[in-house]
Amino acid sequence: MTDTPLTEASINSLDELFRRDPLEMSDKDWNVVIDEMRKKSALWAKIDAEGKRKAPKAKPMETPVAVSTSDFD
């Protein structure tokens, strides 16, 4: 496949590459697939780190308090 600006623009979509016959894909296409997956990895690492940072710390177990049945009258 001849590389032209129009061709390059048309192969940027990961979805499109996943719908394409892999035997017709070029090295450039494969690099796009891998690079896009790496971008997702970097994004996920950020989200994961943020999630861990915000996760509430476990509270110490409280002593259970017996509830009188009169509370439910």
Added chain:
Amino acid sequence: MPDATLPNPSFSREVPGLQLAFDSVSLGALKKCPRFYQLNIIEGWAPKGEQADLFFGIVYHGALERYDHARTNGASHDDALRTAVRWAMIETWDAELKRPKLVEHNYKNRFTLVRTIVWYCDKFQDDPIKTIILANGKPAIELSYRLELDYRCHLSNEAFLHCGHLDKLGTFQDKTVIVDRKTTKHTLDERYYEQFSPDNQMSGYTFAGKIVYNTPIRGIIIDAAQVAVTFSRFDRRLIERTPSMLDEWHRDLGFWLTAAQQFARAQYWPMNDRACFGCTYRGICGKPPEVREQWLKVNFVRRVWNPLETRGDI
């Protein structure tokens, strides 16, 4: 048994219904429940969804095998990764219908497969587990083995075999380890790893690995990949067996093989109705015997589970 039981080379020709070559899947099926074993292995009924799960695992393993081979042959990380990804995408493409395969599942689909391959190879490009190079110069990757056991069939004097397929033999902290790759949708926590001890597959691999490769095995490293909708996560854990545990597993194996012969001789595989929780065939076994085959034909597909089939043909 149904009339058209699929021929399976791992079974005896002299004793109908007696499997001679077991792997961890078929042995595990027998240990779980003889009726489960009859349906799953002897008659070959597989749930329709199993195919996608298995296929995902097979392509994941195959892609990492190709990555490992390329790196062993001197390829750079990026070149080896491109080889692996290209292979996986081709394997999951239906050339006749000109469309992708493996698209229905929410977790294990073509996209999450390629994502998992890329993220794994990037994470472990400088892997602390070093692949062993065998005497023939090839890397110890995707090794199929058949180990003749010291148990023989009472009825026909045929030998029993234990078959298996090791993903990788490597060294870690100067000790030899077997690496077993797994994909799962579950979180890789303590509960996930609990299932491996005791475990038929881990014990079988450790037992066989020491004999087949004539080397002390430190243990098996579970090389796990959690495959979720939006991410993949990786973790490794060493699973060990002492010599006494392996002796016990081997002794137990003798009893199970005796049981297999008894079932085959009687042509009857009883139900273990205490093992039905989460069982694939619960909907079948829960119906009267006279209607079960009709339900099997509707909800299951036939396939041959043959432990003698080797992989690792690169």
